[in-house]
Amino acid sequence: xxxxxxxxxxxxxxxxxxxxxxxxxxxxxxxxxxxxxxxxxxxxxxxxxxxxxxxxxxxxxxxxxxxxxxxxxxxxxxxxxxxxxxxxxxxxxxxxxxxxxxxxxxxxxxxxxxxxxxxxxxxxxxxxxxxxxxxxxxxxxxxxxxxxxxxxxxxxxxxxxxxxxxxxxxxxxxxxxxxxxxxxxxxxxxxxxxxxxxxxxxxxxxxxxxxxxxxxxxxxxxxxxxxxxxxxxxxxxxxxxxxxxxxxxxxxxxxxxxxxxxxxxxxxxxxxxxxxxxxxxxxxxxxxxxxxxxxxxxxxxxxxxxxxxxxxxxxxxxxxxxxxx
Numbered sequence: 261x262x263x264x265x266x267x268x269x270x271x272x273x274x275x276x277x278x279x280x281x282x283x284x285x286x287x288x289x290x291x292x293x294x295x296x297x298x299x300x301x302x303x304x305x306x307x308x309x310x311x312x313x314x315x316x317x318x319x320x321x322x323x324x325x326x327x328x329x330x331x332x333x334x335x336x337x338x339x340x341x342x343x344x345x346x347x348x349x350x351x352x353x354x355x356x357x358x359x360x361x362x363x364x365x366x367x368x369x370x371x372x373x374x375x376x377x378x379x380x381x382x383x384x385x386x387x388x389x390x391x392x393x394x395x396x397x398x399x400x401x402x403x404x405x406x407x408x409x410x411x412x413x414x415x416x417x418x419x420x421x422x423x424x425x426x427x428x429x430x431x432x433x434x435x436x437x438x439x440x441x442x443x444x445x446x447x448x449x450x451x452x453x454x455x456x457x458x459x460x461x462x463x464x465x466x467x468x469x470x471x472x473x474x475x476x477x478x479x480x481x482x483x484x485x486x487x488x489x490x491x492x493x494x495x496x497x498x499x500x501x502x503x504x505x506x507x508x509x510x511x512x513x514x515x516x517x518x519x520x521x522x523x524x525x526x527x528x529x530x531x532x533x534x535x536x537x538x539x540x541x542x543x544x545x546x547x548x549x550x551x552x553x554x555x556x557x558x559x560x561x562x563x564x565x566x567x568x569x570x571x572x573x574x575x576x577x578x579x580x581x582x583x584x585x
Contacts, residue, residue, distance in 0.1 A: 264308035264571055269295045269316055272335055276560030280567060301325045309567055314338035315528075320346060331570050331584075333563050333577070336361055336550060337419070338499060340472045344582050353584035355566055355577030358418055360558035361550030366422035368549035369467055369497045370430070372521035375543045376493050377465075378403035382540065400540075407431035412454070412463030414480075415470030415498065416442055423467055423497075424449050435459055438470075460487035465495065472499035482507035485516055493519045497549045500525035509535045512542065523549045 266280055268289040280287050288303050293315065304310065304325040310332045312318060318332060318341065329352055332342065337358030347354050375381055379401050386392060386401060411427045413420045416438040424434045424445075434451040437459045446453060460466060466488060470476055480494075480503040488494070494517055496503055505526045511517055519541035525534070528547055536542050566577045576584040 265306055266309040266311065266567060267300075267303045267307040268311045269300065270311070270313045270335060272311070272563070273557045273560035275557055276562075276564035279561065279564040283568065283572075285567075297321070304329065308571070309333065311335055311563055311567075312342070314341065316341060318342040318347070323347070323350060323352070331355070331567065331577075333357065333566055334581075335559055335563050338472065339581055340499070342581070348582045352582070353570065353577065354581040355570075355584065356579050356581055357559050357562040357566065358579065360562055361555045362418040362422045364552045364555040365419045365469070365497050365549040366426045367552075368523060368545070369423050369469070369495055370426055372495050372497070372523065372543055372545065373427075373465055373467070373493070374406060376495075376519050376521045376541075377406055381543050409433070409464040410435060410462055411465045411467060412436065412459040414438075414456070414459070414466065414468045416445060417469065417471065419497065420467075420469040421445055421449070423469060424451050427465075427467075432465075435462065456484075457487055460484055461489065464489065464492050466492060468494070468496045468498045468502055470498050470502060472502055477501050478504045480504065480508070482510060485511040488517050490515065491518050493517065493521065495521045497523050500528065505534075505536070509539070512539055519543075523547055 263284055263286060265286040265288065270293060271289060271291050277287055277289065290299060300322060305327055307326060308328060308330050310329060312332065312334055314334065314336050320343065323346060332347065332352060332354045334356035337356060339356055342354060344354055383401055407430065409432050411432045411434050413423055413434065413436040416436045420436065424436065428434050428449060435454045436451055437454055437456045441453050468480060470479065485507060508520060512520060521543040523545045524547050530537065536544065569575050570577060
């Protein structure tokens, strides 16, 4: 049993921390979301393991603080802020734990979709304003049913597959586009592959769940939005920079699509002056798709078990992002 030092750059559920403390590890936790560099510089000098969130940047400067770092574990998914190439060159194993949040994100995608189709946010405002009962309900509150709709999923990884399964159970036809076709998932879920232009033109609901890479920044632009049906909606639970935000605002204002539901944005927190904030045909949530109590508990425990597996059992993590010899 080791006495390695494990640094958490974020507050996580205590169950994972307790697993490590009970095994004799020296665990240091930052009680917040964004640890200052001074704190990192102090704690990483003698750290063996670093646990970070997707919002944290792990670059040359951060790694320069670490003299004996062996493992970095991402508490969740979305690893675009970690310099994987540099970590590899330094012999640092990087792993992530995306499985626990995949179902939570899929549920949130469903929630966003229903909120938009059924005008739940507008209905809430209508009730709170005191307008209910003072006349006929406005036509703006007339909703659209989900059953029977064609849902196009862009990106069929863990999250996309969970979204497909969930919407299939809701009576939707599922089509998808992914950078790599997945016949085994098609067969298991009863879904169909489509080229991107066909997916955009045939779907009533387009859900973006593709990973953010240098190739997917600005992936959904005005040209692609123009391919969508005029009564369709766009849902984004991936990363904000996958969509060209100003193009989306333009498409919404011009009526190219009916609405959008977004959990992620190009700049977070979103600027209060962002035009998306003032549009009634948009539903916004503050990057909370994977943020459920159950997902946080499971992810915390999975991270701890990955650390134990690596340090004590000398085995590669189950979800490595770099070579972990």
